[in-house]
Amino acid sequence: MSDLLTLEEYQAIAAEMNPPAMSFIDGAFRPSVSGNTFDTTNPATGEVLAAVAACNEEDVNFAVSCARTAFEDGRWSKLHPSERKEVLRRLCKLVALNSRELAVLESLDSGKPIADCESIDIPEFIHTLTWHAEFADKIYDQTAPVGSEAIAMVVREPIGVVGAVLPWNFPLLMLAWKIAPALSAGCTMVVKPAEQTSLTALRIAELAAEAGLPRGVLNIVTGSGAEVGEPLGKHMDVDMVTFTGSTVTGRRFLRYSADSNLKKVVLELGGKNPCIVLDDAENLDQVAEQVCAAAFWNMGENCSAGSRLIVQSGIKDELLERIKAHARNWKMGDPLDPTNQLGAMIDGGHFAKVAGYLDHGKKSGHGLVVGGETQDGVFIQPTVFDGILNSDKMAQEEIFGPILSVITVKSYDEAIQVANDTDYGLAASVFTANGKKALRAAQAIRAGTVTVNCFGEGDISTPFGGYKQSGFGGRDNSIHAHDQYTELKTIWVDLSDDAVDGCIE
Ligand SMILES: NC(=O)C1=CN([C@@H]2O[C@H](COP(=O)(O)OP(=O)(O)OC[C@H]3O[C@@H](n4cnc5c(N)ncnc54)[C@H](O)[C@@H]3O)[C@@H](O)[C@H]2O)C=CC1
Numbered sequence: 339m340s341d342l343l344t345l346e347e348y349q350a351i352a353a354e355m356n357p358p359a360m361s362f363i364d365g366a367f368r369p370s371v372s373g374n375t376f377d378t379t380n381p382a383t384g385e386v387l388a389a390v391a392a393c394n395e396e397d398v399n400f401a402v403s404c405a406r407t408a409f410e411d412g413r414w415s416k417l418h419p420s421e422r423k424e425v426l427r428r429l430c431k432l433v434a435l436n437s438r439e440l441a442v443l444e445s446l447d448s449g450k451p452i453a454d455c456e457s458i459d460i461p462e463f464i465h466t467l468t469w470h471a472e473f474a475d476k477i478y479d480q481t482a483p484v485g486s487e488a489i490a491m492v493v494r495e496p497i498g499v500v501g502a503v504l505p506w507n508f509p510l511l512m513l514a515w516k517i518a519p520a521l522s523a524g525c526t527m528v529v530k531p532a533e534q535t536s537l538t539a540l541r542i543a544e545l546a547a548e549a550g551l552p553r554g555v556l557n558i559v560t561g562s563g564a565e566v567g568e569p570l571g572k573h574m575d576v577d578m579v580t581f582t583g584s585t586v587t588g589r590r591f592l593r594y595s596a597d598s599n600l601k602k603v604v605l606e607l608g609g610k611n612p613c614i615v616l617d618d619a620e621n622l623d624q625v626a627e628q629v630c631a632a633a634f635w636n637m638g639e640n641c642s643a644g645s646r647l648i649v650q651s652g653i654k655d656e657l658l659e660r661i662k663a664h665a666r667n668w669k670m671g672d673p674l675d676p677t678n679q680l681g682a683m684i685d686g687g688h689f690a691k692v693a694g695y696l697d698h699g700k701k702s703g704h705g706l707v708v709g710g711e712t713q714d715g716v717f718i719q720p721t722v723f724d725g726i727l728n729s730d731k732m733a734q735e736e737i738f739g740p741i742l743s744v745i746t747v748k749s750y751d752e753a754i755q756v757a758n759d760t761d762y763g764l765a766a767s768v769f770t771a772n773g774k775k776a777l778r779a780a781q782a783i784r785a786g787t788v789t790v791n792c793f794g795e796g797d798i799s800t801p802f803g804g805y806k807q808s809g810f811g812g813r814d815n816s817i818h819a820h821d822q823y824t825e826l827k828t829i830w831v832d833l834s835d836d837a838v839d840g841c842i843e
């Protein structure tokens with residue numbers, strides 16, 4: 339973790355903040371074509387941080403045409419890969435130089451705790467970009483095993499103009515997950531941040547220009563899903579859309595594609611992720627700590643949140659006692675206070691949605707183990723409900739808040755059956771001292787990531803994405819992310835005696 343400042347020092351930085359708020363298209367900040375703006379607010383206080391350009395289809399069309407020109411003239415796509423790498427590495431250096439300002443901006447705009455922004459979001463942004471930048475000049479293409487009468491090259495080419503539509507729960511990190519592999523592969527981009535959290539993406543675009551990214555390569559168009567996301571999804575000249583967000587909106591992108599140019603669509607969607615704890619799990623205190631991190635980290639506003647605890651009956655009571663103790667240590671409040679682990683829910687609408695699940699949990703007679711309170715219409719306590727049936731909406735719907743539902747099972751088999759009894763399949767964790775059982779569980783659970791005796795999402799080298807309704811079309815992170823931003827082309831050369839005479843004789 340980087341050295342944290344005091345609350346007063348963070349407040350002083352925040353007071354000086356004057357973030358860019360216009361869209362960034364073709365290398366320049368621009369007001370929306372309509373001249374309209376919308377306020378982005380600090381979720382913890384309601385204070386207006388900036389009036390952000392409210393773009394619409396006209397702005398999208400302009401951004402896409404700039405991205406298309408930039409792609410076709412090769413100012414980025416045909417740059418030597420090592421030069422692309424150098425530009426991205428310079429961007430990493432600039433992000434590192436401006437990391438404190440970016441961390442504060444991220445915390446102010448999203449309500450995330452500053453300690454997380456400093457220790458996770460910013461370092462992981464840099465790490466992700468560095469990792470994919472290094473790929474630019476290190477990936478080899480292939481030749482196919484076609485025998486001696488021909489040579490067949492299988493080459494990757496950048497897919498073209500990529501639209502990226504982002505969520506608000508990890509504004510910087512999701513930006514990195516999308517732009518790092520796409521830019522490394524040579525694509526050009528039109529990025530739509532979530533309307534709640536546009537500010538850090540705009541600042542990154544500014545830093546990218548300073549790093550030497552040619553104009554038109556990375557365009558940021560701010561605005562709503564209906565005014566910006568939909569035209570981007572339906573655009574006839576966008577080659578691919580990558581999206582992270584709700585399953586409901588993800589489905590729309592498949593329709594947009596079907597109704598327009600059949601653009602490639604990659605979706606990273608919701609989750610209702612199980613944490614299985616078997617009777618033979620050891621070090622229950624550590625297990626409880628991990629279960630709490632899985633459920634409460636980032637206020638539970640996390641697609642991979644471990645929101646279902648599936649616990650075997652023999653250790654349930656002891657585990658819940660320890661979870662209760664750990665949950666009480668999660669301090670909630672002002673996101674700029676570095677001693678807080680939980681910040682503000684993203685906005686009033688989302689707060690109301692999560693508070694609705696708290697009410698449902700209380701009214702439907704589930705056992706409230708810990709938490710259950712809200713504060714100022716903004717903060718929600720880490721909360722655990724026991725006695726949940728897996729068929730209950732608490733166990734089936736993505737709450738996206740710090741609420742853990744406890745489901746008790748009698749056996750390993752029942753645990754696996756319950757874990758898989760969901761429309762989602764993003765992530766899962768299993769805790770057991772029996773290695774064989776752990777690996778069997780990892781095989782049996784239908785999810786994109788299964789962690790053993792820990793909670794996590796893997797790292798930049800491991801693919802991230804979901805089975806079932808948690809994802810579609812590809813994976814973020816790892817070399818597989820890089821692959822998804824490229825088309826494969828076969829170049830076949832006839833070497834046989836019958837070949838038409840030409841350049842190869
Ligand atoms: N998987 C994840 O990481 C995320 C899941 N969610 C889930 O979704 C729920 C609702 O949150 P929202 O912010 O409404 O998610 P959302 O999926 O609607 O928003 C994500 C992005 O999609 C855009 N968008 C919204 N409607 C669109 C449309 N019709 N066409 C094109 N783009 C559109 C938004 O402007 C935003 O940039 C949350 O309570 C949570 O359960 C939300 C954010 C991230």
Ligand code: BAL
Binds near residue numbers: 582583641
């Ligand atoms: N946890 C990273 C992906 C997401 O929550 O959207």
